[in-house]
Amino acid sequence: MCRWLAYSGSPVNLEDLLFKPAHSLVKQSRHARLGSEEMNGDGFGVGWYSRRRPRPGLFHSTHPAWNDRNLRELSALTWSRLVFAHVRASTGAAVQQTNCHPFRQxxxxxMHNGLIRDFPTVKRDLACSVAPDLFSLIEGSTDSELFFHLALTFGMKDDPPAGVAAAVRFIEDTGRQHGIEYPVQMTVATTDGETTWAxxxxxxxxxxxxxxxxDISAVRSMHADDSFLEDLSADAHLIVSEPLGDLEGAWEEIPESSCLVVHGPDAEILPFAPLAA
Structure with missing residues (x-):
């Protein structure tokens, strides 16, 4: 469907992050190993935070990530302490820049990997439940962007896990009213620029x-010859749809029905379940 990564830690060069790992996100855009599709060529997006402004920058393109010269040029000269990046395999929505993740408010x-099943069937009911002041901010036609605005509607800015859980519950309830047995399939990442929730x-x-x-420092000691790891700070965290390499001991699978919370050097995995608003 899609592949994505979220990075937080000391400022990292985007070219090092997106291109240099053995199984980088750019390589996953062409040869994903764990996704439902091998190719994720329906556009990409990168969001990153600077030191001076709280509002993140965005770069979206409908080109495949492996074939976009501007992505390489931008990445080579950009450093950030918090990066979201996403390569897209459309589940039906048009290939256009406003449908590329990550989305910003x-x-x-x-950003989202997955789908709201039978989205055309439930789209009207879901859209009509978005808060009026947020509805006008929806630019694209994807289920992912609508999902984002539902989570915002249900209070994600005040309590991200509760807001996302309420949105999931509402989507499931709506889908089942239309006879959809399994309405939600998701890995989601969201951030306020300080904390990341996955x-x-x-x-x-x-x-x-x-x-x-x-633990990056422990992994670095085991794999001292890996040039990508040597530039990451000890408190760095990477959350990925699939590992960026085959280093033994470098990656841990996030359990089913979980929420990972990353803030600075700290990370905690919590149980996650749909919750009535």
């Missing part, structure tokens, strides 16, 4: 893959 970013959940209990890096 003020200082928040959001969710792995599906209605059928068989979610898309999601991993996190383990």
């Amino acid at each position: 003020d200082h928040w970013l959001w 969710f792995r959940y599906s209605s059928e209990g068989a979610s898309r893959s999601l991993f996190r890096s383990v």
Whole structure:
């Protein structure tokens, strides 16, 4: 469906992050190993935060990530302490820039791998439940962007896990009213620029893959010859749809029905389940 990564830690060069790992996100855009599709060529996006402004920058393109010269040029000269990046395999929505992840609202970013099943059937009911002041901000036609605005509607800015859980519950309830047995399939990442929340959940209990890096300093000591790891700070965290390499001990699978919370050097995995608003 899609592949994504979220990075937080000391400022990292985007070219090092997106291109240099053995199984980088750019390589995953062409040869994903754990996704439902091998190729994720329906556009890409990068969101990153600077030191001076709370609102993140965005770069979206409908070109495949492996074939976009501007991505390489931009990445080579950009460093950031918090990066979201996403390569897209459309589940039906048009290939256009407004449908590329990550999505932004003020200082928040959001990206999604998965789908709302039979989205055309439930789209009207879901859209009509978005808060009026947020509805006008929806630019594209994807289920992912609508999901984001539902989570915002249900209070994600005040309590991200509760807001996302309420949105999932509402989507599931709406889908089942239309006879859809398993309405939600998701790995989601969202951030306010300081904390990152990553969710792995599906209605059928068989979610898309999601991993996190383990202690970077310990991994670096085991693999001192890996040039990508040597530039990462000891408190760096990577959350990925699939590992960026085959280093033994470098990656840990995030459990089904979980929420990973990363803030500075600290990371915690919490149980996640749909919750009535």
